[in-house]
Amino acid sequence: MPTTLKIDFVSDVSCPWCIIGLKALEQAADRLQGEVALDLHFQPFELNPQMGPEGQEINEHLHEKYGSTPEQLERTREAIAARGAELGFTFGKGKRSRIYNTFDAHRLLHWAEEKGLQPALKKALFKAYFTDGQDPSNHEVLVQVAGEVGLDGAEAREVLASGRYADEVREREQFYLQHGIHSVPAIIVNERHLIQGGQPVEVFEQALRQLASQA
Secondary structure: OOOOEEEEEEEEOOHHHHHHHHHHHHHHHHHHOOOOOEEEEEEEEEOOOOOOOOEEHHHHHHHHHOOOHHHHHHHHHHHHHHHHHHHHOOOOOOOOOOOOOOHHHHHHHHHHHHHOHHHHOOOOOOOOHHHHOOOOOOHHHHHHHHHHHHOOHHHHHHHHHHHOOHHHHHHHHHHHHHHHHHHHOOEEEEEEEEEOOOHEEEHHHHHHHHHHHHH
């Protein structure tokens, strides 16, 4: 029987390194099939919790936040796209022009966990934003993506309109911030071991094997 490791994957749907980390983690788990199984839970983190509903132009935002020049941003984009391609994920070229608030996406993910479809929704939201350039704060986009992965569209719309799960999401966000998680992805194994960042598949494979042997 494989050893099951509980994974709390702390991330934001607007974080490119989060989808890179997720794909690498899943491929590492595939290599360890029969040895290790993942019990995967996505936990909320907002890169831009103060972002207004209109969002912000992406280059302007990254320059303000990190002081990045256009040349640096382009090099980073190319590196991210290359890592994504290696892992089988497409970053749509020129598709993302704005950064958005993702709080409602996290509320929908909380609901999707109750329905057993959280991983499917998380991956579909990454694709919607990074591959297709859609706005993950837009309720119509969120309802459509929810429907595509088998969730009830009418119920998704009701969740978004009602403000359900807002307290639960904020509570989880605060929990991870208070435990020192200030950058994502943060992959917490069995609630005590931290793997930080979009690591290569080999790094995840080695870490999962080692942690499974200690479990």
